Amino acid sequence: MGNCFGSQTVDPNSSSSKPNSSTRLYTPGTSSNYSNGGGFSATSSSAGLTHFSAAASAASDDTCLTRDILPTPNLKIYSFHDLKNATRNFKSDMVLGMGGFGTVFKGWVDEKTLAPAKFGTGMMVAIKKLNSESIQGFEEWQAEVNFLGRLSHANLVKLLGYCWDVNELLLVYEFMQKGSLENHLFRRISVIQPLSWDIRLKIAIGAARGLAFLHSSDKLIIYRDFKASNILLDENYNAKISDFGLAKLGPSGGKTHVTTRVMGTYGYAAPEYIASGHLYVKSDVYGFGVVLLEMLTGLRALDTKRPNGKQNLVDWVKPLLSHRRKLIPILDARMDGQYSSKVLSQVSQLTLRCLEEDPRKRPSMKEVVELLEPMEAMKEKPKESKNRPML
Ligand SMILES: Nc1ncnc2c1ncn2[C@@H]1O[C@H](COP(=O)(O)OP(=O)(O)OP(=O)(O)O)[C@@H](O)[C@H]1O
Ligand SMILES: [Mg+2]
16 A cells, blocks of 8 residues: 555565665655544644655645545444454464555454454455554555445455454455465465566566556546555455545546656656656556566565666666667566567567656556457467577
8 A cells, every 4th residue: 555654654665665676766745633523533743753855835635536535335444343253363374464544454254244343264365564654554554445435346356344443444355365476476486486588478477457447447546556565466366456545536627637746666667756746647557567577577666776878667678679689688587488579579569658757648547458468369389589689
C-alpha cells in the first residue's frame, strides 16, 4: 500500500530504507482529520515528515471518491477481536510481509461466511494491519475500501472486508500464494524460483489488463502507484494489482489531467507528474514501462548501491532499448535463451514507448494489452542466448 510518511518515509539517497523495497515520493499537503463517529480519529499532518520535495503544487487532493466510507455491500465488516482470532493474536509467525502501511498477516476465515475461523481451517486470507506510526494511513485505508471495495476484475486483488475499530484499521484480502512480483524478481533466495520469460510475459499481460480495466472503467481511475511490490501473484502466476491507497479518480469534463500532491514511489513515477503534479492516465503507463524494464533486466527501478549513472534504471537502460547489442548483456541472465529475438525486440520497443517523456506519446493500456497478448502465443524457438547474441 502506498506509504508516504512517518518512519517508512525514506531518503532516496539513504541505504537505511526498508530492505529490498522501493522508496516513496511525497510532497507535503494539508492536514486532515477523520473520525468514524465511533471514537476513532486519525490526524494526518505531513509537515516535516518527509525527505522528499518536488516542484509540485499541493492542490486539492481528494484522493478518494468521497471522504466517507461509501456503502460497500460486498465487504465483510470485522471487529478487531475477529481479526485477532483469525491471526492468532497477530502472532509473529503469521507475518507475510511488511510495507509502508503496516504488517500483513495470514489468517483464516470461513469460505462461505468469511467469518473468522480457527487456525488452519477454512480459507487463508491476508490481513493488513495499519501501523500506528502511519500518518497518511487513514486516507489510504479509506481509498482502498472505497476503490477496491467496489471494483471486481480478475487482475485486481480481491478485498474481502475491513475493520474500522477504535484505533485500529485493517484490511482483509484474498490470499495470493506466490506473494509479490518484487519478491520474485529481486529476492535472491533459494525458495524463490527465478521467473522464466514466459511467466514474466504472463505477469505483464495480467497486470496490463488490470490497469486497462481501471482506465476504461466508468469513473476512470488512475492507479498512481504501479510497481513490482504492488503486483501480487496467485499460485498460477496470475497477476493482480493490489494497494489502491493512492488511486485517484481521473480527469473529467474534457480535462487531460488531475493536479495532486506528488505521491508515489521513486523510480516509477512519471516525469511530468514529478515535475508538475499533473497526473495523467498515461502516468500509469510510464510506471508500467518501468516494471517492464525491471522484468527484462531483473534490476530494481532505483538502487543506490549501483554506480553513479546506473542508479536509476530508466536513465541507464532506456537509451539501450533500441540497441540490442548493448541491451542483451543487461538482460536478466536467469531468462537466458528463453526468448526469441523477435519477441524481445517487440517488448523492448513497447517498453520504450511506455517510457516516452511526453505522456501523449505513450500507448494506452488497452493498446499495451493488445500488443502483449499475441506475444504469448509466439512460442518460436529462441535463436539466441545472452552468450551468443545473433545480431
Ligand atoms: N493479498 C496478499 N496475499 C499474500 N501476500 C500478501 C498479500 N498482500 C501483501 N502480501 C505480502 O505482504 C508484503 C507487504 O505488502 P504491502 O502491500 O503492505 O507492502 P509493499 O507493497 O511491499 O510496500 P508499499 O507499502 O510500498 O506498497 C508483500 O510484499 C507481500 O509479500
Ligand atoms: Mg503493496
